[in-house]
Amino acid sequence: MRISVINGPNLNRLGRREPDIYGAATLADIEKLVRDKAAGLGVEVEWMQSNHEGELIEAAHRAADENLPVVVNAGGLTHTSVALRDALAEVADGAGFIEVHLSNVHARDPFRHTSLLSDIARGVIVGLGPCGYVAAVEHFAHAANQKGLA
Numbered sequence: 849m850r851i852s853v854i855n856g857p858n859l860n861r862l863g864r865r866e867p868d869i870y871g872a873a874t875l876a877d878i879e880k881l882v883r884d885k886a887a888g889l890g891v892e893v894e895w896m897q898s899n900h901e902g903e904l905i906e907a908a909h910r911a912a913d914e915n916l917p918v919v920v921n922a923g924g925l926t927h928t929s930v931a932l933r934d935a936l937a938e939v940a941d942g943a944g945f946i947e948v949h950l951s952n953v954h955a956r957d958p959f960r961h962t963s964l965l966s967d968i969a970r971g972v973i974v975g976l977g978p979c980g981y982v983a984a985v986e987h988f989a990h991a992a993n994q995k996g997l998a
């Protein structure tokens with residue numbers, strides 16, 4: 849099976865950006881971790897990052913067209929983007945998406961406690977760092993196996 853992993857604004861700055869909150873791993877480190885774990889599960893990963901809302905929306909459209917499950921860390925757009933929510937709603941109606949945040953957004957600024965994505969997500973993983981991405985990929989792989997689709 850294939851899974852789309854979509855990363856939003858500023859996640860390309862991981863490793864340098866607020867390391868006390870986000871840790872030392874770069875996005876490339878996280879990508880490698882996820883690809884390695886996914887390969888062990890027989891899962892192919894389509895990985896993307898963009899700082900541009902429209903590119904994230906188009907990635908969600910591609911996933912919806914191909915009926916791919918999505919793992920998404922939308923960064924700050926999580927809290928603000930109706931347009932990204934609308935694009936992911938199509939994914940939610942199909943293979944589904946899991947919302948991931950490296951940090952525990954609920955233990956941070958009040959404006960991070962609101963997500964425009966969570967209520968239509970299959971699940972939400974916050975605060976587990978890079979392991980959250982891996983857990984999300986594992987969920988989809990196991991769910992597909994249960995249906996005999998993997």
Ligand code: DQA
Pocket residue numbers: 857858859921922923924925926948949950951952953960
């Ligand atoms: C984040 C949390 C968001 O609030 C923030 O804007 C990010 C990263 C996380 O992974 O913890 O850019 O999505």
